[in-house]
Amino acid sequence: MGRGRVELKRIENKINRQVTFAKRRNGLLKKAYELSVLCDAEVALIIFSTRGKLYEFCSSSSLAVYLHVL
Numbered sequence: 001m002g003r004g005r006v007e008l009k010r011i012e013n014k015i016n017r018q019v020t021f022a023k024r025r026n027g028l029l030k031k032a033y034e035l036s037v038l039c040d041a042e043v044a045l046i047i048f049s050t051r052g053k054l055y056e057f058c059s060s061s062s063l064a065v066y067l068h069v070l
Contacts, residue, residue: 025047025055032045045057
C-alpha cells in the first residue's frame, strides 16, 4: 500500500510551512544526489526559500561554474 495523495494547498501556519519546506528541500537534495550517482547524470538543483535564501546542489564542478554565473 502506498501513501495517500496529498492535497496541494498553501500551508497557512508559518512554522509548519517552514518545517515542511526544510523537510522537502532536504528530500529534493537527496533525490538529486541519488539521481546523479545511480544514473551517472549531471544534475543541478536550485531552490529559493520565501526569505530569498539560496540552496543549491551540483553533481559536478563544471555545473557549479554555470550556477555561479547565473
